[in-house]
Amino acid sequence: MxxxxxxxxxxxxxxxxxxxxxxxxxxxxxxxxxxxxxxxxxxxxxxxxxxxxxxxxxxxxxxxxxxxxxxxxxxxxxxxxxQPVGPMVIEDGKGGVLAEFSGLADLPRGRxxxxxxxxxxxxxxxxxxxxxxxxxxxxxxxxxxxxxxxxxxxxxxxxxxxxxxxxxxxxxxxxxxxxxxxxxxxYTGLLGIGGYSAHRLSGRAGRGETVHFANGARAFFGYWSLADGSGTAWFSNIPQAEPLTAEYVRSVGMAQWLGRCRELHADDVPARDVLRMADVETMEAFPRLEIxxxxxxxxxxxxxxxxxxxxxxxxxxxxxxxxxxxxxxxxxxxxxxxxxxxxxxxxxxxxxxxxxxxxxxxxxxxxxxxSSGPVGRMMFRLVAPIAMRTFMSPERMLRPVHGYRIDWDRRVAPVRGTSRHGRAA
Known part of the structure; x- marks a missing residue:
């Protein structure tokens, strides 16, 4: 040895x-x-x-x-x-906007x-x-x-x-x-599938200025225009009760997973258009989204x-x-x-x-x-507009998270003691 x-x-x-x-x-x-x-x-x-x-x-x-x-x-x-992250737009899966997070003016844009x-x-x-x-x-x-x-x-x-x-x-x-x-x-109860599509978005989305998250009828969909304007990046979080192995996901093949995404988002806009032109060769699957x-x-x-x-x-x-x-x-x-x-x-x-x-x-x-199913997603669409104007406003939601900064030059003070389990008392 x-x-x-x-x-x-x-x-x-x-x-x-x-x-x-x-x-x-x-x-x-x-x-x-x-x-x-x-x-x-x-x-x-x-x-x-x-x-x-x-x-x-x-x-x-x-x-x-x-x-x-x-x-x-x-x-x-x-x-x-x-590429920089522009405003994050929350949608209902039918093309309607529930809310928009524009970020905080005094902070850099995420990437x-x-x-x-x-x-x-x-x-x-x-x-x-x-x-x-x-x-x-x-x-x-x-x-x-x-x-x-x-x-x-x-x-x-x-x-x-x-x-x-x-x-x-x-x-x-x-x-x-x-x-x-x-x-x-x-396991979170979700399977992740993502890739790229030749579909080109219009308006602000097409100029790469926004990132979109849509709570669709049967699955969650995210998408944004690529920085070079060549198409759209996308992902779908598919409800999956039992976790799948990586080997099983590979055995099914990306073509079938793309078909599953198209089925789940058949009534969602613009997910169905993005998926119609999705390139199966660029797709990746994450069978166990975890926490x-x-x-x-x-x-x-x-x-x-x-x-x-x-x-x-x-x-x-x-x-x-x-x-x-x-x-x-x-x-x-x-x-x-x-x-x-x-x-x-x-x-x-x-x-x-x-x-x-x-x-x-x-x-x-x-x-x-x-992962809550159609009823849960419908309830989210009903309450989201009110929530975004009140307790889920960008300032309340983003400031404590995105505004955190490390002061490298400030010395760290010790805590008063530790418990017998090795945790701060």
Whole structure:
């Protein structure tokens, strides 16, 4: 068994010398870059044998996520990928507008991008920064000692560092090492299908100025014009009582899934027109749209969780990636400023848990509307216009979420104590 000793020298303030980051998707690389900015070395260990260029669907990085990426020096690069998010228009599936969120004038516009685009930016920056990424390192166990933690991998190798940070997604191995009784990700009751269409929208939508979400008769539909005007990006959230396996979804084939989308949206405008010209070769399926329930233990000893491994809201939040990069940067601040890793982890959890769980709860309610059936969708269409003018106004809905900013230069104060469960008291 090969062993790599990666521990650095612990500073006089207790700042760890090196962290082992498990997971090389989005949160892991941002975590490594933030730690480097904080003066802490890091290495990334990714389970898959190859990098993930070209893999993944489209998501939005909201203004708060863009702010977190700016802290680690990625503002310019991220600003060159994807396309800006204009007003978000909520529709009834019949062409009628229920509400419009124009964003907040003092905040930057979010950006729609393919996961692969952000991944490539992060990999390039990791290389420029000299941060090592090891592939084919599937974590199977970890042992802690007085001076460090050793990660063991399925290929028989191991690595030892001062800290172990789990950025390994909703199926996190680190989460189960911290707490064998930790909850698993929960299926939302929705299947995700998306792709591109040659259909060209008209008006503001055709100029790429708006993003549309329609609560159709039988399924939820989202769409927006591509920045180059060549067509339309689209997705459908299909109610599916039992989760499907990736193998089953592949065996059915994208042509049949496109047929299913066309059937579900046959009476929805403009979904039926977009789907009529959809390119099956561009389609992707996400068979298990998931959400993380509240995780009782975010850390134990020298191990801690970040990103989707501990707080994955449903896709309805538009905040999954943004919250992940926020938490990575905030954890780095805590490790930089506090006297030992236990105090840092406690402050990090106290800082992040209320925010991420509030956003996740709000998104779960939205998700329930998507999968509630025809009666539930009809009720949403009836109450939405009133709600959007009152308690769901853009200022009330967006300000607390999109307006969050990380003050990197402000020192983190310790919390008063921790409970016997390793949580902030």
């Amino acid at each position: 090969s062993t790599t000793r990666t521990t650095g020298t612990t500073g006089t303030t207790g700042t760890p010398g090196k962290a082992l980051i498990i997971g090389g998707g989005i949160a892991g690389p941002v975590m490594a870059l933030a730690l480097r900015k904080a003066g802490i070395e890091a290495e990334i260990f990714e389970a898959y044998r190859t990098s993930a260029e070209g893999i993944g669907g489209t998501f939005m990085i909201a203004p708060n996520g863009l702010g977190a990426l700016a802290v680690v020096g990625l503002e310019a690069e991220v600003g060159r990928i994807g 729609l991008m393919r996961r692969a685009e952000l991944y490539e930016v992060l990999q390039r920056r990791l290389g420029e920064s000299g941060i090592a990424v090891h592939h084919g390192k599937r974590l199977v166990g970890a042992e802690e000692g007085p001076d460090g933690v050793t990660a063991r991998f399925a290929d028989g190798s191991s690595a030892t560092g001062d800290l172990l940070i789990g950025a390994d997604g909703t199926g996190s191995t680190v989460r189960t090492l911290i707490d064998p009784a930790a909850p698993a990700a929960r 993380m329930p509240s995780v009782p233990r975010w850390y134990r000893g020298r191990m801690v969780l970040v990103g989707d491994s501990v707080h994955a809201p449903s896709n309805s939040s538009g905040q999954g990636a943004s919250l992940a990069v926020e938490s990575a940067v905030e954890l780095a601040r805590c490790l930089r400023d506090l006297p030992d890793h236990t105090a840092a982890f406690a402050a990090y959890e106290a800082m992040r848990r209320p925010r991420v769980e509030k956003i996740a709860a709000d998104a779960a309610r939205t998700n329930s509307q998507k």
